[in-house]
Amino acid sequence: MNFVYERFLGGKSGAIAIGILALLILVVLPLALDLFRLNLVGKYLTYAFAAVSLVLLWGYGGILSLGQGIFFGLGGYAMAMFLKLEASDPESTSIQTTPGIPDFMDWNQLTELPWFWVPFESFTFTLLAILLVPSIFAFIIGYSMFKRRVGGVYFAIITQVIAVILTVLIVGQQGFTGGINGITDLKTLNGWDIREDSSKYILYFINAFLLLGVIMVSKFILTSKFGQLLLAMKDKEDRVRFSGYDVSNFKIFVFCVSAVIAAIGGAMFTLQVGFMSPSFVGIVPSIEMVIFAAVGGRMSLIGVVYGTLLVNAGKTAFSETFPELWLFLMGGLFIAVVMFFPNGLAGIYNKYGPKVKFLRPLFSKSEKAETTTESAKIEADATTEGAK
């Protein structure tokens, strides 16, 4: 029990933070919001998976991937392919030239299900694909880049280009992928109607529990020796290498883990929102995922969930009322976070939290010292300018 408490929750303050988050997304929000708004929150929480994956990869590993949308999309598309095949049974598609294949294939004069769609008729295969396809893809990218010691800026640019390639490919190959509209009209999951109100509630809770689970697993990874090495690698890569560790293997591993986490988010997105399209794969969504993480605090697994919720709530509120203003605000947010709050919301909380009286019990002494030195270090980096 003590092991679980220390490693999965992260001690007293970690357990309290997870408890508060669980209370918020499992009790407060479902009670306070109507189904439409709750479904929106559910959608935001799927982005939070991507943000959590970036805490591991970027916050601790120091590897900025501008291609988390790739993995979010792979997971989402895998789930969408399964649901689409289930929705396109021969009966409901009998008006098509070729009944039994998805409608967009029929519109594009395909007469047969393409080979890579066939296995997605099995639910077990789909679940495996959601976990394995992104990690294999991430392994290939990671292996070829990290083994050659490509990192930093170049890695960011190349992942971005891969996101572009995937988007252009999906949009261009309409007959196989549904093109720019994506895969729509998804109905049932193994006969269970995902469009009904009750299913939306159930999916929301599944999603919330999965997110909490992913956060705890990530916490476990970060509190292990591996997490320590990750941080060491970020600060002094060469020193870790000279100590006899194979740095690239650690990087590949964390990249694969982050890919799987993002893919789970993508799959849950498809289930809750009811479609998947290339607009969740490319450059813009990928960079938005980075901003969610940056706003929440790139070093905080819990903070990024709040960051994601906050930015998305702001986006929805503003784009309903002042769509022009939103881009200004979003742009300003990018600049402000980078220039003034490199640790995001979590950084502000850790800095000013101990000074607020009723929050003080949340900060245990040793941890306080630790967090302040950590954030002080990043802020020192932030404020020193000039010389390389």
Place this chain on the structure above:
Amino acid sequence: MGEFSIQELTSILAMQGFAGISLFSVLLLMALGLAIIFGQMGVINMAHGEFMAMGAYTTYLLSVVTQTYFPEFMNYYFLVAIVASFLVAGLFGYITEFVLIRHLYKRPLDTLLATWGLSLIMQQSFRSIFGAREVSPTLPDWLMGSWMPTDTIFIPINGMFVLGLTIVVTLGVYILMFRSTWGLNVRATTQNRVMSGAVGINTKQVDRLTFALGCGIAGIAGAAFTTIASTGPTSGSLYIVDTFMVVVFGGAASLFGTIASAFTIAQAQSILEFFISGSMAKVFTLLALVIILMMRPEGLFSIKVRK
């Protein structure tokens, strides 16, 4: 290819090749600015495309002003517009460096995020000022029409003009960076900032001017861009990924590499476009680049640096 005769096929190849040269010119002009900013300074400027759009909008604005107030100067305004685009984008780049970039030299990944934010703000500003619709300036008569070396080949004059402009700018950059004292200062600063400061180079001033120069060249790219396509608020962002690929593929610090890589990418894309759909041409070109870069991360031509 059965339905084409040999002569037609050569003509198509020549014209498609020239279309590639127009793309090459714009890509190279964009990439030259980025090669200075990214290659020399190590700053990832995601707003580079927006600086290009700024140049394009400057040209558009000048064309409207000339048409309304000085219609007799329509033939010459374009040359003024090129200089104006350079100055406007350069000045804005100078300010950007002062306000934003100089605080972030130590954190390249954060520069990426901050400049992305800047690009969002600039895009929205373009949309608010010039509207969401694409605009194009009225081009002077001498830029219109095409040159026909044979009956079946049409070479557009604006394409040749852009090519000429690109050659002039490239030569200018070469002389400035490799044959002038200022260029020497820039290269010295990049290689060893502390020592450069110690021998009396004002490194902060050098940074600011280098960034401004890169942005100014993006502005010229924008002016050139207006002759071959119309400008919208997001025009710049369409080219940013390709431009980064040009610079990375060419080898970040090499001028010759940038030229060679812009040429390869543009030609590969426009010749492939004739045989397969445009989107697949882009997929194959980018995929090939990614694979080559995975095998040769330092790019085509690179200066050996000990790490």
